[in-house]
Amino acid sequence: MFRRHSFLSFATAAALVTTAVAPRLAAQAAPFDPALAAEIDKRTAAIADKITAWRHDIHQHPELGYQEKRTAALVAAHLRALGLEVQENVGGIPGVIGTLKGAKPGPTVALRADMDALPVTELVDLPFKSTVRTVYNGVETGVMHACGHDMHTAMLMGTAEVLAGMKSRIPGTVKFFFQPAEEVPPNGGALAMINAGAMTGVDGVFGLHVGPGPSGTLSYRSGSITAAADSWKIIVRGRQGHGAMPANAVDPIVASAEIVSALQTIVSRSVDLTSGPAVVTVGAIHGGLRENIIPDSVWMIGTIRTFDPKSRQVIADRLKLIATKIAEAHGAKAEVHVELGYSSTLNNVAMVSRFSPALKRVAGSKGAFESKSPSMAGEDFSRFADKAPGFFFNLSVTPPNVDLFNVAGNHSPLFQGDDAALPVGTRAMANVALEFLVSGGIPKTP
Ligand SMILES: [Zn+2]
Ligand SMILES: [Zn+2]
Incomplete structure (x- = not known):
């Protein structure tokens, strides 16, 4: 009941925003073509096993921030094979940008995944468990994708493949950002990529983060979503x-x-x-x-x-x-x-109101919900969202056999991600990107 009321007020707010920026937006806010959504679903289903395999491979070979050479090479080779224009070592770090130019003119949307792992010794007994070790701050430790960036990278590789296959139907440009060193404040990898011009000409940017919760559910909110x-x-x-x-x-x-x-x-x-x-x-x-x-x-x-x-x-x-x-x-x-x-990541109000319905569509019966509160986690996605309207949302990935009331969170050596959630993230990113382009983006100053 509580959730229902809050959704109604959210919908009302969305309607107000839409009214405030009429008439151009009103003309653009046509419902997303179900045939495009169906094609995304079909193409994602066809590569779901590949996405899982990438994720396992990246998970088993984690690399700390600024050292993501193997991961970046894997990503760049994939994007190149898809026929995308690929930039490597963006910003003098292992950043990769793939650019997909659609067959029709239109705005530019960026999708971001981070690639770095953490100095954590994995305690989850998986067939693709990391056994990588390093010395960090003078202490010997394991290296683990304890924040799920292996999933982010694999899902966005999947989204690139899905959208590359739909090139003839894309009005505009999709930029795929594979970012190193999200976990390395105060600078972080986003800054170097932005300084190298990554956000030039970008009209909107999306990102997602995995975390504990029923696998395959999505959540989002307007305004602040991560802390400074x-x-x-x-x-x-x-x-x-x-x-x-x-x-x-x-x-x-x-x-x-x-x-x-x-x-x-x-x-x-x-x-x-x-x-x-x-x-x-x-x-x-x-x-x-x-x-x-x-x-x-x-x-x-x-x-x-x-x-x-x-x-x-x-x-x-x-x-x-x-x-x-x-x-x-x-x-x-x-x-x-x-x-x-x-800084705190601020989700653009117009972006959330326009594209959260896409998340509801993607999550289906699993559900996409508006979060009541932001996360105390920090995120340098905030730097991208400073440069263009941004929308950062959450994907829950706790495997169904794990007790949700006693679940290990991000950065824990027991953190786990469910492979079954991977296609949801891939579809979510493909849907918001394509819907952004098809609807002509959002006004610069919402
Ligand atoms: Zn983290
Ligand atoms: Zn993270």
């Missing part, structure tokens, strides 16, 4: 000494422990949470070598997530003040670096 993600680092410098004689040393471990505790008060005491949720997390802390030596220094790193620009500033200021003053109280010194990373 900033990075921080604190180095607490004390004075090294014997662990048995702490009075002769300045202990950075004790000072750091207090800093970690005090950081928890920023969100609870200093942020106006009515302006949006916020998070401060300590992700790693390192100091010392053995039991009887007080180390010289401790470093810690973490992330800040916000939606409100004022909260973003308040947190950065408080983090600096808390760390430096606590360190000072212990006779130590804290160096604090806060690096602004990805």
Whole structure:
């Protein structure tokens, strides 16, 4: 009942937007030709096994951000075989752009997939489980597609094949962005690709992300969908000494422990949470070598997530003040670096109202829903959506045999994606792209 009411209000909002930009839009908002949707379905079904095979291959050979050479080569070879114009090493990183020029004139739409994996040791027992290992931040670790970017890449390779087969019916251009290093803030791979001109002439951009939830369902929302993600680092410098004689040393471990505790008060005491949720997390802390030596220094790193620009500033200021003053109280010194990373991803209202019906059509009985709240995850899709109207949506991929009430989320070594959801993502991207082009895009300033 609740969902139904919210859908009605959403539909009303969509109608208002459509009215506000009439008459050009009204003429364009004709229903999507069911024959085109049927052809997308048929072409996707025909390559579903290939998409699954790509996904397994990429999953088994994960590459960290900026190192996606094998994945990029696989993608580029596929796009070239489809007859697309292919650019490699876009932005001086392993970025790939495939351009599909339709047989008829029209706008340009971009579809984006990210390709990088994470320094996580896979614990899911799959036939295509990753056994790749690396050294990250000085620590030996596995490498795993724990954020599902293997699925993003495979699905978009599928969408490219589906749309390449429909070239004669495409009015406009489709650009396929295969982006490295989404997981590497503060810069991320999107920035380098945009600086290299990726978004030049693009009239609208779509992206999707997989996550936990009933496999094959889609969700979306207008406005903010992912949080601003900033990075921080604190180095607490004390004075090294014997662990048995702490009075002769300045202990950075004790000072750091207090800093970690005090950081928890920023969100609870200093942020106006009515302006949006916020998070401060300590992700790693390192100091010392053995039991009887007080180390010289401790470093810690973490992330800040916000939606409100004022909260973003308040947190950065408080983090600096808390760390430096606590360190000072212990006779130590804290160096604090806060690096602004990805901004919040803002979904364009007109894009969501115009193309969310396509998601409902694609999800069918599985369902496509409007989300009540954004994700605290960060995403450098936000950079693409800064340059042209953007629409980023979610695809749920939890396999049916996994308990949804006890499911491992993204970045967990137990994260799992259901192959059966792959064709849904492929169809979703093909549908929104084609519907965007057929309807002539959306006005520049909704
Ligand atoms: Zn991630
Ligand atoms: Zn991700």
